[in-house]
Amino acid sequence: MxxxxxxxxxxxxxxxxxxxxxxxxxxxxxxxxxxxxxxxxxxxxxxxxxxxxxxxxxxxxxxxxxxxxxxxxxxxxxxxxxxxxxxxxxxxxxxxxxxxxxxxxxxxxxxxxxxxxxxxxxxxxxxxxxxxxxxxxxxxxxxxxxxxxxxxxxxxxxxxxxxxxxxxxxxxxxxxxxxxxxxNCRSIGVGLGPCTLPAVGHPNFRIEPGTMEVGIGHHGEPGVRVEPLKTADAVAKDMCKIVLDDHDLPAGTDVAVLVSGLGATPLNELYILYDTIEQEITARGLKIHKTYIGNYFTSLEMVGATLSVMALDDELKTLIDAEAHCTIVV
Amino acid sequence: MxxxxxxxxxxxxxxxxxxxxxxxxxxxxxxxxxxxxxxxxxxxxxxxxxxxxxxxxxxxxxxxxxxxxxxxxxxxxxxxxxxxxxxxxxxxxxxxxxxxxxxxxxxxxxxxxxxxxxxxxxxxxxxxxxxxxxxxxxxxxxxxxxxxxxxxxxxxxxxxxxxxxxxxxxxxxxxxxxxxxxxNCRSIGVGLGPCTLPAVGHPNFRIEPGTMEVGIGHHGEPGVRVEPLKTADAVAKDMCKIVLDDHDLPAGTDVAVLVSGLGATPLNELYILYDTIEQEITARGLKIHKTYIGNYFTSLEMVGATLSVMALDDELKTLIDAEAHCTIVV
Known part of the structure; x- marks a missing residue:
């Protein structure tokens, strides 16, 4: 790097x-x-x-x-x-x-x-x-x-x-x-490439080209499986299944959705993921109230993305829509 | 990639x-x-x-x-x-x-x-x-x-x-x-790593490890020189010199400053660059009115950064401070 x-x-x-x-x-x-x-x-x-x-x-x-x-x-x-x-x-x-x-x-x-x-x-x-x-x-x-x-x-x-x-x-x-x-929140990360601590000088984990790490943590902690790199469509479906199966929400629930890049993944790929994520979430009868896409929580130059879904009740809906001022749109 | x-x-x-x-x-x-x-x-x-x-x-x-x-x-x-x-x-x-x-x-x-x-x-x-x-x-x-x-x-x-x-x-x-x-605006880009069009499958230009391309364009257009990769401090000084020498502004001028990542450079490195950029700009007697740091204008997963400096008169100062709504803080 x-x-x-x-x-x-x-x-x-x-x-x-x-x-x-x-x-x-x-x-x-x-x-x-x-x-x-x-x-x-x-x-x-x-x-x-x-x-x-x-x-x-x-x-x-x-x-x-x-x-x-x-x-x-x-x-x-x-x-x-x-x-x-x-x-x-x-x-x-x-x-x-x-x-x-x-x-x-x-x-x-x-x-x-x-x-x-x-x-x-x-x-x-x-x-x-x-x-x-x-x-x-x-x-x-x-x-x-x-x-x-x-x-x-x-x-x-x-x-x-x-x-x-x-x-x-x-x-x-x-x-x-x-x-x-x-x-009310569940998240998952998928890693396509590692990152390196500058003072160490080499990646602290490996992701072989052609593979991806499903369930990776924010510091490269191992996920639940390594598998061949799939299309964005298939990855998005996997991410949604893992997140939504873990948190079985009744149809009609409002949710907030965050797709964050891990550092080196271009923004357009997050939108490509979101196109399918939106389909998967709405197919379960959930209602997307608000969406955040971008480098919201990164891991140096790790290649990959995370999906977070939060169920909203009336209070959380009001709070998530409230005005706030920081360096990024929240 | x-x-x-x-x-x-x-x-x-x-x-x-x-x-x-x-x-x-x-x-x-x-x-x-x-x-x-x-x-x-x-x-x-x-x-x-x-x-x-x-x-x-x-x-x-x-x-x-x-x-x-x-x-x-x-x-x-x-x-x-x-x-x-x-x-x-x-x-x-x-x-x-x-x-x-x-x-x-x-x-x-x-x-x-x-x-x-x-x-x-x-x-x-x-x-x-x-x-x-x-x-x-x-x-x-x-x-x-x-x-x-x-x-x-x-x-x-x-x-x-x-x-x-x-x-x-x-x-x-x-x-x-x-x-x-x-x-009123001048910009410069410095490239540390290339990007690849997905349908092409290989980078359309090369940056040798240990070197950087000073003056690179948003599509990898060649810059003014390739030189050994220097410290952030030295790179920031170079960027400021090129931008500020081209647009000789009188001391006391208000400016807006934008440091954008090109896609795969972690956000913390942009702040490291900015620490020196701020010193260089204020050393010329210019007054920084507003600063933007982040992935504002990228080139897929190119590694690198751009610096843009805009001189502000009273009208531009008012306009740059006006409220606007889009996907990123402007």
């Missing part, structure tokens, strides 16, 4: 510096240089909403900071959890006294560091609630949903949580809504 | 189908299946604003259709001009009787087809004005600016033209403002 980088060990530092400069209308850097804060945070009378995660998934996580979205984001090294201190500092930045909800993904490092951050916040009297995203269907069977990883469905959780907090809801109300959003 | 496609000859057809489904809140398909129309078009009392261009540059061109942006877009095959008929149909869809401005890029096929479309429109009594984007600095020397190609600076032209039209301005006023926008 040919790259625009300086020192491979300073990729995150350089990224954050450029990000804060580019979006100074939306965000500022905290005293902790691994914490991005919304220009509007902390908002008086509002529950703070934060997340955190490894770098290399841009625009996730930092790109979702802004009004009615995330108040603060803790930044980890590439594909690594932010430190407990960074989660804690994000909590402090987002807190206006009404408590902070931390909406993050189910990874061992994040779980551990968020737990430690909560203890630090408790000493300051900051009340923290958490929701742990586990939308990645292929990362564990249905009876072990608590073991599943969080992937692109986190964006729905942030949007719903951010919009709910903006209504002036209590900490418990915001937590419950964000939990409902992720409970 | 491993891809999500069906029939390689139907990539554009499948893309457009998926696009129109995904963004039915913003756009509709015209009777001509190669014309995307804003849901709001034609807007009574408003000059129509259209463009057109080859596919494979998504979100350009179709992704910029919407309220206060483009009223209609003619869609070409991959890297090929739309037909005269498609440009003509886009003009008809955008026209409310006040005329239509066609804001497109300087390529032989587009020039020819727009000319023919204007003749067809004239028979219907539709008045057409045109602005031909030529922001790509490296595609011809300063004394032959009329030969330069249009690249990512077109987005500034569309935003300014779309916002001006939304004020109720006349055809000539909209044309003059869009012309000013592109006259």
């Amino acid at each position: 040919q790259r625009f980088i300086n020192n491979p060990d300073e990729v995150v530092e350089d990224t954050v510096k450029g990000f804060v400069k580019a979006h100074s209308d939306l965000v500022r850097l905290a005293d902790n240089p691994r914490v991005i804060v919304s220009k509007t945070a902390p908002v008086a009378g509002k529950v703070g909403v934060i997340t955190g995660g490894g770098s290399g998934h841009e625009p996730a996580f930092i790109g979702y900071t802004g009004r009615n979205m995330l108040d603060a984001v803790a930044v980890g090294e590439l594909f690594s959890s932010p430190t407990a201190k960074s989660f804690y500092d994000a909590m402090r930045e987002a807190n206006c006294g009404k408590g902070v909800v931390c909406l993050y993904g189910n990874y061992a490092g994040d779980n551990m560091n968020v737990k430690m951050a909560i203890k630090l916040a408790a000493k300051d009297g900051i009340e923290i609630a958490t929701v742990v995203a586990n939308d990645d269907v292929c990362s564990a069977p249905p009876d072990e949903r608590h073991k599943r990883r969080g992937v692109a469905g986190e964006i729905f959780m942030w949007k719903a949580g951010g919009a709910k907090a903006a209504t002036g809801a209590s900490l418990e109300e915001v937590r419950a809504t964000a939990q409902k959003a992720i409970d | 491993q891809r999500f496609i069906n029939n390689p000859d139907e990539v554009v057809e499948d893309t457009v189908k998926g696009f129109v489904k995904a963004h039915s809140d913003l756009v509709r398909l015209a009777d001509n299946p190669r014309v995307i129309v804003s849901k709001t078009a034609p807007v009574a009392g408003k000059v129509g604003v259209i463009t057109g261009g080859g596919s494979g540059h998504e979100p350009a061109f179709i992704g910029y259709t919407g309220r206060n942006m483009l009223d209609a877009v003619a869609v070409g095959e991959l890297f090929s001009s739309p037909t005269a008929k498609s440009f003509y149909d886009a003009m008809r869809e955008a026209n409310c009787g006040k005329g239509v401005v066609c804001l497109y890029g300087n390529y032989a096929g587009d020039n020819m087809n727009v000319k023919m479309a204007i003749k067809l429109a004239a028979k219907d009594g539709i008045e057409i004005a045109t602005v031909v984007a030529n922001d790509d600095v490296c595609s011809a020397p300063p004394d032959e600016r009329h030969k330069r190609r249009g690249v990512a600076g077109e987005i500034f032209m569309w935003k300014a033209g779309g916002a001006k039209a939304a004020t109720g301005a006349s055809l000539e006023e909209v044309r003059a403002t869009a012309q000013k926008a592109i006259d």
Whole structure:
């Protein structure tokens, strides 16, 4: 992979510096240089909403900071959890006294560091609630949903949580809504090509040409099967079957749909996938209320795509349609 | 390149189908299946604003259709001009009787087809004005600016033209403002890796590992030099020097800056480039009014980035800040 980088060990530092400069209308850097804060945070009378995660998934996580979205984001090294201190500092930045909800993904490092951050916040009297995203269907069977990883469905959780907090809801109300959003969401990834951590210099996994990895994770975690690369039509059908079979929704249910590229897949291919995804979803009697297509949650230059489907009740429909300001259309 | 496609000859057809489904809140398909129309078009009392261009540059061109942006877009095959008929149909869809401005890029096929479309429109009594984007600095020397190609600076032209039209301005006023926008804009591309047309199956140009092509065009057109791949810092300095030397702006000038990925370059690398770009621009005494970073104008899975800088007067500053609705934050 040919790259625009300086020192491979300073990729995150350089990224954050450029990000804060580019979006100074939306965000500022905290005293902790691994914490991005919304220009509007902390908002008086509002529950703070934060997340955190490894770098290399841009625009996730930092790109979702802004009004009615995330108040603060803790930044980890590439594909690594932010430190407990960074989660804690994000909590402090987002807190206006009404408590902070931390909406993050189910990874061992994040779980551990968020737990430690909560203890630090408790000493300051900051009340923290958490929701742990586990939308990645292929990362564990249905009876072990608590073991599943969080992937692109986190964006729905942030949007719903951010919009709910903006209504002036209590900490418990915001937590419950964000939990409902992720409970209502299922995702799957398909990988066609690997990515490389710049400081490592070679891919940390392989995908043989002519094959694809169904169920791949956001860091190249193995999926449920490797199979010959099929047409977009067949791939889209597979993705829909896995996602929709796992979450059997009654006909007539409204859904939001997100098709995200993993980094190096051209946007037109996501639209090609969506043409069939739309057919599959509507064939089950589901009603597509809103669609997002683009590089919403990436993995450096991984080739591939993810599909996330969230069932909407009236509350989630209102929240997903609410106005929000960040670096990408949400 | 491993891809999500069906029939390689139907990539554009499948893309457009998926696009129109995904963004039915913003756009509709015209009777001509190669014309995307804003849901709001034609807007009574408003000059129509259209463009057109080859596919494979998504979100350009179709992704910029919407309220206060483009009223209609003619869609070409991959890297090929739309037909005269498609440009003509886009003009008809955008026209409310006040005329239509066609804001497109300087390529032989587009020039020819727009000319023919204007003749067809004239028979219907539709008045057409045109602005031909030529922001790509490296595609011809300063004394032959009329030969330069249009690249990512077109987005500034569309935003300014779309916002001006939304004020109720006349055809000539909209044309003059869009012309000013592109006259005030300079762009450069740097390529680190080629792309492949799916139906061809191999890259139509080569970039040797360890090298980069400075001044590359949006279809892999050769740049001004091939040189060893440098650090992001050095590349950003080169890009700024070429763009800013070509357009010598007095200190204190406000500018808008766009750093676009070419398809397969991860977003974090664009921020790394921007960290230095911001230093270089402000070191010249220029004031950055607004910044756009992301995959705004791509070339399939080309690895690389473009930089566009537009000088802003008071009018352009107002227009670039105006609210607009399309698939991407503009």
